[in-house]
Amino acid sequence: MTLPIAIVGHGKMGRLIEALAPEYGCEVRARFTSGSAARGAGLSSASLKGAQVAVEFSTAAAAPENLRTLAGLGVNSVAGTTGWFERLPSVNEAVGKNNTALVWSANFSVGANLFLQAVAQTAALFAAQPAYDAWAWEIHHAQKKDAPSGTLKKLAEAMQRAGYTRPIALAANRAGAHPGTHEIGFDSAADTITLRHTARSREGFARGALQAARWIAGKQGVYEFGEILGQLPPP
Numbered sequence: 001m002t003l004p005i006a007i008v009g010h011g012k013m014g015r016l017i018e019a020l021a022p023e024y025g026c027e028v029r030a031r032f033t034s035g036s037a038a039r040g041a042g043l044s045s046a047s048l049k050g051a052q053v054a055v056e057f058s059t060a061a062a063a064p065e066n067l068r069t070l071a072g073l074g075v076n077s078v079a080g081t082t083g084w085f086e087r088l089p090s091v092n093e094a095v096g097k098n099n100t101a102l103v104w105s106a107n108f109s110v111g112a113n114l115f116l117q118a119v120a121q122t123a124a125l126f127a128a129q130p131a132y133d134a135w136a137w138e139i140h141h142a143q144k145k146d147a148p149s150g151t152l153k154k155l156a157e158a159m160q161r162a163g164y165t166r167p168i169a170l171a172a173n174r175a176g177a178h179p180g181t182h183e184i185g186f187d188s189a190a191d192t193i194t195l196r197h198t199a200r201s202r203e204g205f206a207r208g209a210l211q212a213a214r215w216i217a218g219k220q221g222v223y224e225f226g227e228i229l230g231q232l233p234p235p
C-alpha cells in the first residue's frame, strides 16, 4: 500500500528522499522549506494533504518546533535533522501527549549503524589493553554546521558504554563536498588499528530514512533508528 508522506526541509536531503520515495512505496504529498514552514506555522492538516508520515531534514533551529507541530497534527515523523537532540525531551513529550510516533537518528545509514555496533564491540576488547589510546575523527562537507558530528559523539559514547573509559581524542574537519567519513582508531607503541565508515553519497541516509518512514507508519512511541534496524522492511 502506498504511504503518503510529507518532506519537511526540501534541501539536499529532502530532494533526494523525494527522488527515492517511489522505490519505497512512498508518495510525496507535500514539501516544506523555510518559507512554507517557518517556525512550524505553515504546517497544517490542509498543507500536509493527508500525509501520514513526515520526513524532517531541515535545520537545528527549526526541527524541534516542526516536530512538535507535526505531533499535534497527529502525524508520525522521521527526525533526521542534527544538532538539536538535547531538546528531544520536549518533542518526546508532544509525541506522547498526541499518541503519535517518532524515529530519530543523527545517522540514518544502515551501514553506519552496523559500524557503531562493530566499534562498540572493538572498544570493549581494547578497554582491557591499557597500552592502547583511542581517537575518533570525522570529516564532512564545508556546509555542515555542527561539529563534531552527532554520529562521532555517539560513537564515542558507545565506546564508553562498552567499557572503554580512557580518554578518546575527538577531532572534526569541514571541507569541500565530502558526504561523511567517521574513523575510530586505537594506537600503541607497537601498532595502529583503524575502523572507518565512508559514506559515498547522501543516498544511504535517504534510503534509511525512507525505510524508517515505512516502519513508523501507524506506530506509537519514540524510537532511535539503531534500535529498529532488525525490524526494517526490505528496500
Ligand SMILES: NC(=O)c1ccc[n+]([C@@H]2O[C@H](COP(=O)([O-])OP(=O)(O)OC[C@H]3O[C@@H](n4cnc5c(N)ncnc54)[C@H](OP(=O)(O)O)[C@@H]3O)[C@@H](O)[C@H]2O)c1
Pocket: 008, 009, 010, 011, 012, 013, 014, 032, 033, 034, 035, 037, 038, 039, 040, 057, 058, 059, 060, 062, 066, 079, 080, 081, 082, 083, 105, 106, 107, 108, 109, 144, 145, 202, 205
Ligand atoms: N540523520 C541523517 O542521517 C542525516 C544525513 C544528512 C544530513 N542530515 C541533517 O539533515 C539536515 C538537512 O541537511 P541538508 O543537507 O538537506 O540541508 P540543506 O540542503 O541546507 O536543506 C535544509 C532545508 O531545510 C529547509 N528549512 C529551513 N528552515 C525550515 C523550516 N522552518 N521548516 C522547514 N524547512 C526548513 C531549507 O529551506 P530553504 O531552502 O528555504 O532555506 C532547506 O530546504 C541537517 O541538519 C543535516 O545535518 C542528517
